[in-house]
Amino acid sequence: MTKLRSDAQRRVVFQYLVPVHVDVEDGLVCSVTVIDETPVENPTVLEGNADYLEEALKAADDGQPWPSWQFGY
Secondary structure, three states: OOOOOHHHHOOEEEEOOOOEEEEEEOOEEEEEEEOOOOOOOOOEEEEEOHHHHHHHHHHHOOOOOOOOEEEEO
């Protein structure tokens, strides 16, 4: 009998909408900034154990001041 890892049973991936700032130069997207201080609202489970969603949301939205994420040059 194979024993499942306890952390595998509690894994959940979810998504929610956040505001982004997009810089476009000469018709090309050059930078995207995700404003991730936005509270988690209306999450959608993508994969994993949906029963763990409430606990995962509390961990993801614990009020700590996260910086924005930037992609591009």
